[in-house]
Amino acid sequence: MTPEELAAAIRTVLEEASAEGSLALPASEIPDPRVERPRNRDHGDWSTNVAMQLAKKAGTKPRDLAELLVPRLEALDGVASVEVAGPGFLNIRLDAASAGELARSIVEAGEAYGRNDSLSGQHINLEYVSANPTGPVHLGGARWAAVGDSLARILSACGAAVTREYYFNDHGTQIDRFAVSLLAAARGQEAPEDGYGGAYIAEIAARVTSDELAAGRPAPATLDDAEATEIFRARGVDLMFASIKAELHAFRADFDVFFHEDSLHTSGAVTRALGELRKRGVIEERDGATWLRTTDFGDDKDRVLIKSDGNPAYFAADTAYYLDKRDRGADCSLYLFGADHHGYVGRMMAMCAAYGDTPGVNMQILIGQMVNLVKNGVPVRMSKRAGTIVTLEDLVEAVGVDAARYALARSSMDSMIDIDLDLLASSTSDNPVYYVQYAHARTRNVARNAAEHGVSRDPNVASFEPAALDDPADTALLGILAQFPATVAQAASLREQHRVARYLEQLAAAYHAWYGATRVTPRGDDAVNSGHVARLWLNDAVGQVLANGLGLLGVSAPERM
Structure with a gap:
């Protein structure tokens, strides 16, 4: 039960x-x-x-x-x-039979165990990473990728329709600086003072030049500044974004929508958003500019939408983007922001209220803290390709995708974390991802050994007697297995993916203790009894739950280690 x-x-x-x-x-x-x-x-x-x-x-x-x-x-x-x-x-x-019956329920449910319909009927637009297309995904972006993708899997497991979305910042001065930096690299010059450096800039500049020459066109660096900059802007951004997509795909973080910020301006979405806010009577003209009265909805000051020079402020795109998400059917727009966006929450929630929506319901914002890498007890500060930052690529190269994803997802978003590269690369029980994965591999090894000793779940060979699961270690393990569905539902409701990771560590600990206290296979020439068969069911139930939980975090469940 x-x-x-x-x-x-x-x-x-x-x-x-x-x-x-x-x-x-x-x-x-x-x-x-x-x-x-x-x-x-x-x-x-x-x-x-x-x-x-x-x-x-x-x-x-x-x-x-x-x-x-x-x-x-x-x-x-x-x-x-x-x-x-x-x-x-x-x-x-x-009674023992009722408690033990859970083992059969889990095995028969398979991948479905832990899934529920608590969020059925909800459409959640989950935006995460959304790094500027001007460099590789940095360590903070890696955390949002691990957390965001895990949350998407957990929300989906609870019945929600989830749209994974990446906001592509391709409208603004950062793109201009990126293009100028590529041109400087192609001409063998130092990067501009406000530009971008690192080996990846030279790599992209060389790739653009090579592609242009292969197409029978002159090297962009030989053209005048304006023409050359435009070529590097168009081709360089495409190449950089393709690289970002490839990094995220290799990290098992794929997206349903890549939304281009520039489309908000070219499609008229900004104009439509301002029109909707005007109809609601929350916009006013003041000092030659157009303002959204966010102070009516709890913000500390009103916000400019159209500047006095007639150009839209960055916040204008935010208002249009949120409205676009709602128009696409999102009941909840869930944003994952870095710590540097903490001051942005008030205006975003006020904007949500200005549209007549409910902050905290139709719009939810999670603020994540920074990640520090440590190796040999010393902070890791430099990247081989990016120069001044540590990237997702650096982390994966050091410890692999599984360890990186698990380490980044097992802590609450609002806590700063230190990632010990030496620990994550180790095969010890102190390494949390190894500890959990090893527990799963052990369940599979136990199952293989059981087959060799004639212990089977085949009803034609032996019946399952749940009352045989009467050892205190059986009872403790069953109790933890029973909590998995509630853990998944709570993780989804609270938007706290780390609850699944911490549950898996608790389950792994109970399983390792159970493994030492009971037997699935008979000793010596002893005959197979009902206890062996029942514990094989329990062993396989643990393996199933570990695999299901690791799957929700985008981490593999190895058969052998």
Whole structure:
């Protein structure tokens, strides 16, 4: 029995009590009971505070309501005993067969175990990375890639329709500086003071020159500045963005939409957005400029949309982009921003409210903190290609995709993290990704050994007897397995992908302890018994959940290590 099934059964008991009048509360006011694992396992398998929740509404004392529910809950199939504790907690013990049945449920559900429909019907536009196309993806972008892609997988697993989106900043002065930097590199000159440096600039400049010569055109560096700059702008940005896409694809972070900022201006989207805001009466002309009155919606000051020179401010594109997402059907626009965007949240939420939407619902913003790399106890500060920054490519080259993704996704977005390259490259239990992956590989090795010893899940060979899972280590492992669906749902609801990683580490620890305490294969010439078969089911259930959880983080589940 899963905690979700137990919660549903408790709700049915409450509704029956309401119908017969022993619970003075209409069924419509009965919430879905919350079932949790007790901190002290001596208190039972599961605990609920539903009696404390409902007592006041029902006009009774929590313990009295709890006592009323005890015999009804003990009558449920699979429930061994129920005890009232403290002010009105109900501690529930399952019989071994009911608890053990979970192993079969997980194996039979396969990849579907942990998935749910808690976000069904929601369309979430998730924008992440969105690095300027003027250089490789830096370490901060790598974190957003790992977190964003993991969140997309988790949200999808909970039934949401997710659009993974990359905002391509191809409108602005940074593109001009990039083009001028490429031209300087092609002419063998130093990069402009406000330009871009690093080996990748010289590589792209050489590639543009080579392509132009191959097409029978002159080398761009020999042309006048204006013509040469335009060539490097067009070709260089395309090459840089193709490189960024390739980096992200290799990192298992693919996108559904690559949205070009420039299209907002060329398509008239900015004009349409301003028109919508004017209709809502939240725009005014002042000091020769056009302003959005964001202070009406909690911002610290109003924001310029059209500058006094007639050109749109950067914020104008933000307003148009958000409206475009909503017009494309997004119920929620979820943004992953770096720490340098913290001051941007107020104006963005005010803009959301100005459109008549609900900040925190239709628009959600997650702010991520920085990542530091450490090797041999010393910070890693320089990149071989980028020169002044450490890149995604550098990290993957050092530790691989699996270790990089897991390390970046296992911590809360709002915490600064140090990545120890030596630790991530090690094959020890101190390395969290190795620890979890090794647990999965161990489950597969146990299954292979079981087959060699004649232990099988084939019903034609031996039946599964869940009551045979009666060792305390079995019970502890089953309890953790039961929590996976709720962990996934909570990670999606709170937008906290790290909850899945930390759950996997807890499960791996319990599995390694179980492996040392029980046996799936018989000793010596002993015969195969029901306990061996049942524990093979439990072993394979653990392997399935580890694989499912690692898949939600975009990390592989190896068969052997």
